[in-house]
Amino acid sequence: MAALRPWQQLEPAGAVVRQESERVRTGGWRTGVKPQADLSRCVDCLLCWLYCPDSAIVLEDTTFAGFDLEVCKGCEICAEMCPVGAIEMVADD
């Protein structure tokens, strides 16, 4: 936990600027399942990236490149949205 800052050191309106924020590892909240992709089916439509509420879809340029399990909460939205059935939820060990 960062030290609480005095009022003079805050951004206007308390804006949270990216480089200042800590990476929060919300993946620890995962529900018991995690997504797994079958790359042979993926068409790089990126709907999973668009719909993921936790920015857990990793891209390389505009190509699907996997999941960031440090932030994925296992909500299953990517698996639900995938139009070609390339994402499956599997047990999270």
Place this chain on the structure above:
Amino acid sequence: MTETVELLTGGEAVAHAMRQVDPDVVPIYPITPQTPIIQGFAKFVADGKAHGELVDVESEHSAMSAAIGSALAGARTMTATSSQGLALMAEVVYIAAAMRAPIVMAVGNRALSGPINIHCDHSDSMLIRDSGVVQLFVENAQEAYDMTVLAPRLAERRDVLLPVLVCQDGFTITHSAEPVELLSDEAVREFVGAYEVPHPLLDLAHPTTQGPFAMPDYYFELRRAQVAALEAALPAFEDVACELVGVTGRPLSSVEGYRLEDARTAVVALGSTAGTLKEGVDALRDDGLSVGLLRIVAFRPFPREAVRQALAGAETVVVLDRADSPGGSPPLFAELAAALFGNAVELRGHVYGLGGRDFHPDDLRELVLGDAPAYLGLRSEPCPA
């Protein structure tokens, strides 16, 4: 500097200032007596003389909400309202100040309902006096124009970043025509400059979270930072006003003294009434009475030190409020009482002009001689002795 003179109402003068500032976005909802402002500006947009996006929203609550979004996105944003519109907007005005959105808003001051009324008093502006916005009260159409040119510069200063409200008396200024000197379009553009905010939301390379939830561990600090911004707006206003005076040659400052230097009685007021009072002061001076006027231009931030200095020599200070605080002290009176606390001065307060009731130059004589009732110009049965 190239200037033209046109016969304009205060509303039209502000529309011209908006055309010349040429904001990127103007979310707006019409309401009397603000309507001529946006009607004039909309015509400029329709005629291709201004290039902003005019957004017809469904209420003033939406107008200010849209204004916050666009100002923080990185677009220079202006709007206008009056009375019930400002009341409906009030919730979002607080948020605009807290989110440090440098929005410029024209206010055509009008009495709050009820009873419903369309004429001038300051109850609408006073409703949001503690919202954290800058509130500047002008005396006439010329000053409404000048102040609207000044406002974006003040709002957008890095040490300020707050909404700036240019308040003009409904009808008395908004609908009354007078010769107004307009700067050239180039002069205004040069004075105003480019719009910049520290973290524009549309800067996709540097994403930010704005308007985050603040728990007890940060809410107090963020409120204090907002107070500091409004305090900084006072010297910032004097700086920017000084620069604009260099362009226009017309005086502009947070307070204006009129024949005040040696005055034993000083009258204090906001807005167009100051023009009437100047006539009254001249008449009383001709009769040998030692009277002067202090006009408060910046009501928020309140220029307490300038007021103390301006009134240092006065034996009697008469404060005129065009808004009441039922069961308490009227807003301008309360500020003067705080500013002059500890001074050996007789302080008198009067509420006048509610719902557009006229104030006459002759009323000043009664005020100065000490015969005026607390509610000036009110029909009343005789008070018990």
